[in-house]
Amino acid sequence: MASGVLAFAESVGGKLKKSAFEMASAGRKLAEGLGGPFSMFVIGAGPGEAAATLGRHGVTKVLTASDPALERYSSDGYSLALAAAAAVADPAILLLASSAMGKDLGPALAARLGCGIITDAVDFSVTGGKLAARRPVYAGKVRALAEPASCPVVLSLRPNIFEPAAENGGTAEVVPVAVDLSGDRIRAVVTAIMAPEVRKVDLTEADIIVSGGRGMKGPEHFHLVEDLAAALGGEVGASRAVVDAGWRPHAEQVGQTGKTVSPKLYVACGISGAIQHLAGMSSAKCIVAVNKDPEAPIFKVADYGIVGDVFEVLPALAKAIREKKGA
Amino acid sequence: MKILTLLKRVPDTAAKIRVAGDGKRIDPAGVEFVINPYDEIALEQALRVKEAGGGHSVAVLCLGTKDATKEIRTALAMGADEGILLIDGAGERDAAASAAALAAALSEVKPDLILCGWKAVDTDDGAVPHLLAARLGLPCVTLVTKFVLDGTALTLHREVEGAEEVVSVKLPAVVSVQKGLAEPRYTSLKGIMMAKKKTIAEKPGAAAEPKVRILALEPPPERKAGRIVGTGPEAVPALVKALSEEQKLI
Ligand SMILES: Cc1cc2nc3c(=O)[nH]c(=O)nc-3n(C[C@H](O)[C@H](O)[C@H](O)COP(=O)(O)OP(=O)(O)OC[C@H]3O[C@@H](n4cnc5c(N)ncnc54)[C@H](O)[C@@H]3O)c2cc1C
Ligand SMILES: Nc1ncnc2c1ncn2[C@@H]1O[C@H](COP(=O)(O)O)[C@@H](O)[C@H]1O
Numbered sequence: 305m306a307s308g309v310l311a312f313a314e315s316v317g318g319k320l321k322k323s324a325f326e327m328a329s330a331g332r333k334l335a336e337g338l339g340g341p342f343s344m345f346v347i348g349a350g351p352g353e354a355a356a357t358l359g360r361h362g363v364t365k366v367l368t369a370s371d372p373a374l375e376r377y378s379s380d381g382y383s384l385a386l387a388a389a390a391a392v393a394d395p396a397i398l399l400l401a402s403s404a405m406g407k408d409l410g411p412a413l414a415a416r417l418g419c420g421i422i423t424d425a426v427d428f429s430v431t432g433g434k435l436a437a438r439r440p441v442y443a444g445k446v447r448a449l450a451e452p453a454s455c456p457v458v459l460s461l462r463p464n465i466f467e468p469a470a471e472n473g474g475t476a477e478v479v480p481v482a483v484d485l486s487g488d489r490i491r492a493v494v495t496a497i498m499a500p501e502v503r504k505v506d507l508t509e510a511d512i513i514v515s516g517g518r519g520m521k522g523p524e525h526f527h528l529v530e531d532l533a534a535a536l537g538g539e540v541g542a543s544r545a546v547v548d549a550g551w552r553p554h555a556e557q558v559g560q561t562g563k564t565v566s567p568k569l570y571v572a573c574g575i576s577g578a579i580q581h582l583a584g585m586s587s588a589k590c591i592v593a594v595n596k597d598p599e600a601p602i603f604k605v606a607d608y609g610i611v612g613d614v615f616e617v618l619p620a621l622a623k624a625i626r627e628k629k630g631a
Numbered sequence: 632m633k634i635l636t637l638l639k640r641v642p643d644t645a646a647k648i649r650v651a652g653d654g655k656r657i658d659p660a661g662v663e664f665v666i667n668p669y670d671e672i673a674l675e676q677a678l679r680v681k682e683a684g685g686g687h688s689v690a691v692l693c694l695g696t697k698d699a700t701k702e703i704r705t706a707l708a709m710g711a712d713e714g715i716l717l718i719d720g721a722g723e724r725d726a727a728a729s730a731a732a733l734a735a736a737l738s739e740v741k742p743d744l745i746l747c748g749w750k751a752v753d754t755d756d757g758a759v760p761h762l763l764a765a766r767l768g769l770p771c772v773t774l775v776t777k778f779v780l781d782g783t784a785l786t787l788h789r790e791v792e793g794a795e796e797v798v799s800v801k802l803p804a805v806v807s808v809q810k811g812l813a814e815p816r817y818t819s820l821k822g823i824m825m826a827k828k829k830t831i832a833e834k835p836g837a838a839a840e841p842k843v844r845i846l847a848l849e850p851p852p853e854r855k856a857g858r859i860v861g862t863g864p865e866a867v868p869a870l871v872k873a874l875s876e877e878q879k880l881i
Contacts, residue, residue: 316792377791378798379761379771404792407749408773411726411758415765420727420842421758436846441755442657445648448754449846457843491770492800497791504793512880536881554776554811555790560644560752561668561810569880580644586854590878592870598859605854608873612863620864624871628881 306456308340310367310395312386313358314405315346320354323401323509325468328361330428330461331399332469337430338396343367345389345481347374347382352478359476361469366476367392373485376497377405380490383412388483390417395456397435402460404506410460421458422450424564426465426587435459443560443583462587463509464566505539507556507563512538512571515558515585516546519574519595519614523551528618529573535622535629536569541585543575559584574614577602594618632687632802635742636674637733637763638706639667640699641753650848657848666702669748671815673808676778677746678710678816688712690740694719694732694836707826708818714829715740717836724841726754730762731839737767742803743783749774749807764805771805772798776812 311331313324328344335342343365346354351368358366369385386409390398398413400406402424414421425437426447434451437459441448507513514536516529526540533540542552544559558565560583570588575581577593577600585591586605593606594617603609610617642648643663651658666674674691681687691706693699694717703714717736722728737745745764750757757773764771776795777788783802788795790809860869874880 377796379773404790407757408761408789411761411773412771414727414758415761415771418765420725421756421762422843423756423758438849439755440851441848442642442648442753443644443755444851446650446657447849447851449849450843451846452842453840453844454842492772492787492798492804494796495786495799496797497794498788498797499794506792509792554809557810569874569878583644586851590874590880591854591857592874603857603859605857607854607857607878608870609857609859610861610863610866610870611859612866616864617867620867621870624867625881628871628875 306394306396308338308395309335309342309397309399310390310393311344311399312409313344313346313354314401314403315348315354318348318350320357322468323403323463324358325361326461326463326466327399327401328358328363328469330466332362334397334399334428334430334435338433340396341365343393345386347385355476355478359474360471362472362474363476364474365479367479367481369481369483371483371485373490376494378490378494379408379412379492381485382409383416384485384489385481385483386413387416389481390456392479392481398456398458400460401463403463403509406460410458414458417456419456419458420452420454422452423460424462425459426462428459440587443580444586462566464511464568507539507541507558507565510539510565510567512536512569513541513558513565513567514538514571514573515541515543515575516573517543517575518545520546525615526551528614532571532618532622535625538569541565543581572602572606573618575602576600577605632685632744633740633742634677634680634687634689634744634746635737635740636670636677636689636691636711637745637747638670638674638691638693638702639751640664640693640695640702641667641751644668644752654847655845664698664702666705667748667751669750669808669810672810672812673746673748674706674709674711675813675815676808679813680780681710690715690742692733692736693717694729700831703831704826705818707829708822709816710822712829714831716831716833718833719836720838722838723844725843726756726758726762727842728839730759730766732836733759733763734766735837736834744802745805747805747807749809760805760807769803769805770800771807772800773807774809775806776809778806778812
């Protein structure tokens with residue numbers, strides 16, 4: 305009978321992502337609650353190394369699949385591989401991160417297995433062997449407490465919420481999984497990847513985000529936002545107003561019709577804090593706002609605010625942070 | 632070619648949301664409803680394909696209450712040719728149960744292309760497109776930001792981590808859209824007049840058991856009140872101090 309947890313460890317360029325370690329700790333906790341086994345699944349070339357790394361982080365069993373057809377992500381290829389791993393592990397819960405990839409893979413997997421799915425959960429508990437997960441709905445205006453009505457279930461967790469697993473020096477048993485990817489089983493084929501010169505972290509997984517809004521006055525001033533992000537070691541985000549004005553790319557939009565982000569630090573520069581923007585960032589751990597209007601709604605959710613002109617405050621802040629870090 | 636777009640009726644993004652007496656649903660009183668913003672983008676894309684010529688038709692399909700007639704009318708005014716409303720019963724619907732009802736209706740309609748939003752901004756599931764595609768035995772490409780149709784071959788761009796993927800797939804297929812694909816048009820007076828002559832077919836939505844149940848809706852955790860550290864660049868040292876000493880962030 306299905307029991308325990310199988311978690312997917314996401315990697316990029318052959319390297320495990322931070323979310324893989326978050327899934328390692330959350331998955332183990334879930335499996336303990338359920339009283340079942342815990343294993344993880346890695347896809348790609350050189351899974352041995354990834355398995356060793358996961359082993360050092362307390363994972364005792366790692367399922368792996370390698371196939372030339374899995375070199376690039378595809379919904380069909382990866383969901384077939386995960387379904388094959390699920391057939392071996394027979395888990396009650398299939399766990400993955402609600403990352404850029406997970407947002408496609410989770411539903412594709414649930415579709416393939418014909419099972420239920422709970423996406424983008426921020427909290428879970430197991431009582432009497434039963435899972436209940438909390439997830440923001442209505443753009444975070446409400447939280448739903450959801451439970452699976454059938455087994456297995458796919459559960460995706462919002463990145464950056466759960467503590468990553470710590471190193472404890474263990475080793476993992478490695479179990480290769482055979483996946484049949486013959487014929488035209490991969491129907492939607494990735495033919496190219498258009499990557500920027502500097503690979504960016506997706507905002508949903510970024511630790512630090514500095515976002516600019518209409519208060520930046522024009523695209524030519526976004527170098528101030530970029531520079532502050534660089535000083536902090538973070539990524540650049542934007543409000544919809546500036547995305548719609550064509551100042552910044554759509555991929556940078558934070559909010560209800562953009563990215564939902566949970567960074568450790570979110571700095572809003574010249575952003576008023578409309579309800580649709582707050583929907584995307586109010587689960588950030590620390591929010592800083594710089595706005596010249598002391599009545600701006602962004603100050604209602606900000607942990608720290610500076611009332612002032614972005615053109616004066618941003619350069620001073622970037623400089624002070626560099627000095628602090630250099631010290 | 633028959634194009635179908637899915638359309639969900641959802642609360643306006645600016646609406647205040649209150650939990651209803653049963654603690655499991657939202658209280659619709661005083662809430663303005665709209666077409667799910669991502670579905671509007673999907674419809675816009677469908678209309679552009681139709682307007683590019685080739686004798687395509689665009690239908691919209693909605694699973695909802697009778698009230699959703701208003702959103703379907705809006706879609707017809709934007710330029711869709713016909714509407715189908717699946718009247719939803721009282722039963723609870725998760726993504727799987729919604730996909731089951733939509734699939735049951737679509738197995739009769741047999742569209743060549745199904746366009747929809749990548750997620751509905753009420754339940755925020757982002758799951759129906761794949762679940763529906765699997766039921767119909769179709770490939771599904773999600774989070775699409777660029778769409779090129781050549782005969783029955785689709786070339787799609789989709790957002791992935793820090794990059795863009797180019798995906799090719801053959802029709803029939805399900806395509807879910809992300810913001811950035813197309814800016815939805817406004818309805819024109821002429822469109823609104825024409826919509827009055829278009830038909831909305833009504834059928835019962837097929838019943839299905841949910842695979843996930845909502846136990847309760849709860850208010851989100853409150854953020855504790857923050858503070859204004861100061862005014863202008865003079866406030867920067869205080870902010871840096873707080874970020875490093877209180878938050879340990881730098
Ligand atoms: C269906 C729908 C979906 C939406 N989805 C999103 C979404 O996903 N994300 C999103 O962000 N919005 C979204 N919006 C739009 C949202 O309602 C707001 O219009 C938008 O967030 C405003 O962007 P802004 O804060 O940059 O601009 P504004 O509201 O114009 O605010 C600019 C701010 O900058 C300040 N300012 C001006 N000059 C300076 C200066 N020199 N120094 C410091 N401060 C200055 C002003 O005081 C003001 O507070 C959506 C709207 C709708 C209807
Ligand atoms: N009740 C519904 N009626 C019509 N389309 C729906 C319905 N529910 C979901 N969809 C479609 O599926 C997409 C994803 O929804 P969801 O998985 O619920 O976030 C939406 O953008 C709609 O296009």
